[in-house]
Structure formats: C-alpha cells, structure tokens
Amino acid sequence: MKISNYQAGRFEQHYQHKSFTPEKISHPWEVDDPNLLMLLDDANRLLGELNAFSKLVPDVDYIIRMYITREATTSSRIEGTQTSMEEALVCEQDVVPENRDDWREVQNYIKAIHYAIKRLTHFPLSSRLLRDTHQVLLRGVACTPTPISAIAN
16 A cells, blocks of 8 residues: 555544544555655664664663653643652652642653553553543642633633
C-alpha cells in the first residue's frame, strides 16, 4: 500500500453517537516520498544507537522509571506543582507536610502512566481508557475546576 494513500481510519455513525474505527497499520508499505525515506533512515540509525546503548545500561527498567518520574514532575509544573525530581523519589513521610499535596499529584501522574501502559496491553486507546487514566491522575488530590467563563474566552 502506498503510504501517501493511507487513511488513519473512519468515523461510523451509530444511533446517537459516532465512533472512530482505526485502520490497521500492518500493511506492506510502499514509501515513495524521498523526504520520508530520509527520515525513516535517520530513525533506523537512531534506533540502532539506542539499542546499542541499552546493551550498556545495566537496568533499562530503572532508566524508564526515571524518565517517567521526570515527565511527571515536568508536566505537573504546568499546573503549578512544585515537586522536584529528588522529592518525587522519596516516601511521603520524608516530604515536608506543606509539599505533600504536590508530591501526591506527581505520584498520581506516575501511577496514571503505569496504569495506562498496563491497560494498553489489553485494550485499545479509547475515551474509556483516557477517562479511567484521568481518574487515577486525580485520585485523592485537590482539584480546582476551571470556570466556564475562562474556557469561553
């Protein structure tokens, strides 16, 4: 299949809603765009470098956990959370009481990422998975809703 002819999927009308059905991607692809061929070549080279690097790392799972923790602390800052990478790695009782709410938000972010990854091995990406992951993210933390007036403007 020519990659330039590929459609990601289609919307299907149901009784009172629409759903999106993705197209399978397991086709033998025919790539006819030279720019895309160059990008694919670069990606293959970089994957080879990453694979070589992973052979040198004694514990790849540790690196992944650290990346998830970094992502959680960085993304949480968008919402004003002030937990450092070091603080995110300690137990709750080792966090000063006034920082525990922020610490919990980062921990929920980490739990939500793990939850979504685990569920994706059994379920497709769907609004249900996103909603369930969002519940994990917000579990037990103070949530200040955005006023409708702020959204409308």
